[in-house]
Amino acid sequence: MSDALVQARGLRKSFGEVEAVRGIDVDVARGEVFGFLGPNGAGKSSTMRMIACVSPRSGGTLSVLGMDPGPDGPRIRARIGVVPQLDNLDAELSVRENLEIYGRYFGLPRRHVRAKADELLEFARLTERAGDRVEELSGGMKRRLTIARSLVNDPELLLLDEPTTGLDPQARHLLWDRLYRLKREGVTQIVTTHYMDEAEQLCDRLVVMDGGVVAAEGSPAELIGRYSTREVLELRFLPERRPSAGELGRHADRVEELPDRFLLYTADGERTLGDVAAAGFVPLSSLVRRSSLEDVFLRLTGRTLVD
Amino acid sequence: MSVPTRAVAPPAPTIWRLLPAGSYAGRARMMMLRSLTASRHTWLAFVSGFFEPVFYLLAMGTGLGSLVGDLPGPDGQPISYAAFIAPGLLAASAMNGAVFDSTYNVFFKLHYARLYDSMLATPLGPVDVALGEIGWALLRGGLYSAAFLSVMAGFGLIDSPWALLALPAALVIAFAFAAIGMAATSFMRSWQDFDLVTLAVLPMFLFATTFYPLSVYPRWLQLVVECLPLYHAVELMRRLTTGAVGLGLLPHLAYFVVMIAVGVAVAARRLGTLLLR
CATH class of the missing domain: 3.30.70.980 (YebC, transcriptional regulation domain)
Incomplete structure (x- = not known):
């Protein structure tokens, strides 16, 4: 298992009678951008929630950063960043407070989160909006703030669930640029998407999921070469x-x-x-x-x- | 073999090992910090919570009180009607604040703002969330209670230095109602279910001896009222502010300790199942 940040074997998730994930094998190496590609209901989000340690698995094995999400959930979560499918920013706080308070949930000291917030506001191009309430932001800005928030603990692994769904083309390109920067800084990323162009832009390697199973795996170019x-x-x-x-x-x-x-x-x-x-x-x-x-x-x- | 990095999640204190692994990171105060920061943006709503019991005290205590005259206090000594209802209002406001914070506010954050989802993506666990929210309700309720006690002192409605203990008592009462409220909220599916909250809280406010003594009821109804949590809260407060202190306080206190234990345990467990699917 050496350098695998995430390793799953026969990973399953069921909700009552419904089997959302039906035994998948996945390895994500340090430094790569890994994609889960598939239509709605393919099991991508369920898989992401299991990796994020907020959803107990129903079967199989899963290791994240070399630990088991079951007993080690909080320790794993301390070292990952999560961008959920739907923005869940804190509407009662300002843009800057969203970053600072979130950092405090990780146990980071006040002085540290204050400096970190400056840096992340810059990164998300929201410095001028720091004092605004979250509702006043556009969809693209909210998304960028959510991504900035996920970086507050300098995560080794970033989980992005459909990061650009619902954004206009300009906002998407800006977001892709930010994610590319993170990749160059060595942040491992796992992305789910149902956009082909997004997967081709971002992912070094991906699996195509359908009906809760992995239908194919490889780099975008490999998959195209093999199946088209x-x-x-x-x-x-x-x-x-x-x-x-x-x-x-x-x-x-x-x-x-x-x-x-x-x-x-x-x-x-x-x-x-x-x-x-x-x-x-x-x-x-x-x-x-x-x-x-x-x-x-x-x-x-x-x-x-x-x- | 290198020592694994333990990052920022601290080991949980021993007592919480009884809870499911990872449900408590010992950081409930960060949730309270969040609420405090948020309240700066909504200070008007924050301040308005102080006035409600004061208005009741003015309207009923001084207005109605001038018609009613004196009533027998807990130790049989006659006290003014205002001095009789003031501790009742203090107890009721501890209840109302805690119930509002732990039901409507929590339900909204749980199902609409998805606030707790974002928190559980960090090392925080459901127990941090439950304790943090309850802790905030207490802090706020404590401030209101302290302010109301000062108002009571200003009107000369406090007969005993024991009244100082009414403040911690208000916190215990608020804790108990917040814990039970949060546990109840975790079972609610829609806003309609909150009619049940009103149905429980309003009659208690009116009939659980806030405004008149238990002796007005026939015995069978007295037994019913004696089961209600607000009755115990009012008794506790009225004995403290009039100085009728004795071992008789303990059963009332025990009532709230049980409420707290049951409420916190159920709320944390239910939040876990709701959020960690």
């Missing part, structure tokens, strides 16, 4: 001129039929487009793009990720 082709040709047709998947399949390695379009998996999208046109199929529109984790997910589960 280099390029994807997306074709839309008028309903009355729509060919069958079989007819298009002759021209590509694989075809996925979605309600509104076909996805043709191929090494060279432009050439495939030419072949399809030469065979007499005239699409309404066409798009050639690189394969993404979305395609990996589609291949693994037969479903699109965000519906």
Whole structure:
């Protein structure tokens, strides 16, 4: 187990009859950004809560920072940072007080948290808003404050549950930049997301979860290489001129039929487009793009990720 | 083999080893610090809590009291109506403050603000949360009680130096009601359930000898009233402020010790199951 910050074997979680996590194996190494990718209900958040030591496991083994979350919960929590899926900032406190008081929960001295709050306000670009009440902040600011708050104890491991859900593109990019900085500073991160682009941006390695089990594991590039082709040709047709998947399949390695379009998996999208046109199929529109984790997910589960 | 870093979570004091592992980090005072910081933003609500018993004292004690005249005190000596109800109001305000803090406020933080979730992501455990919230309710209730006692002294309603003990007594009473209130809140599912709180607290306030002596009831009703916690609180207070002190205080005190023990144990356990799913 050497350098694994988190190690799970056959980890399970059930709520009564419902099995949210059905036996997963995970290793997260020090310094890496590790992702759990999957649709809502895949078991990502349940797994995160078990790692965060706020949810007892139903079966299997789990070690976090070399300790068992059961008996050692408080000692583990002292050394990790948690960014929950829904912001739970303290609405009765100011922006700065949110950071300082949270630091005191970790037993940090007043002088230390005061200096730390200055630093984190800077990091989250909220220095000018330090005295404001939390409700006055925008969604992106609240998210940044939540992340800043999770860093108040200089955690070795940061758990981020859907960090950018509900944010506009600009706010997301700013957040990704902050997380990248943390990575360079050596903070190990575990991220759950149902956004493909986020997983590709942030994660060194990830597992694709579906229905409480791990469907695949690897780096984004590895997963794309293993489960998809280099390029994807997306074709839309008028309903009355729509060919069958079989007819298009002759021209590509694989075809996925979605309600509104076909996805043709191929090494060279432009050439495939030419072949399809030469065979007499005239699409309404066409798009050639690189394969993404979305395609990996589609291949693994037969479903699109965000519906 | 290197010595593992023990980070910032201190070992729990011995007595708390009886509780589930990790449920107490010994940092309940940080929760109180949080409440104190928050109250600076809502000082008006904080200050207003002082006036309620004072208004009752003015309206009933001086207004109604001028019609009622004197009543027999706990030791049989006649005392003015204001001096009779003032300790009752002190007890009732300790109850009301503690119940409000531990029911409405806790329910909101538990289910809407998700405040406790964020705390349990730190080394704090459910016992820190329960004790911290109860501790804050006590601190606040203690300040109100001290202020009310000064008002009583100002109106000349205190007959005995034993009245100084009314302040710690108010804390014990508030602790007991806060503990039970918090335990009850952990079972509540919606705001409708709080009608039950009103249903329990308001009749107690009116009928548990706050405003008139137990002797007005027939014996069977006296037995019912003697089971109510506010009755014991009022008795305790009235004996202290009139100086009718004796071993007779102890059963009343014991009543609250049991309430505290049961309330804290149930509240901590229930918070654990609610938050650590």
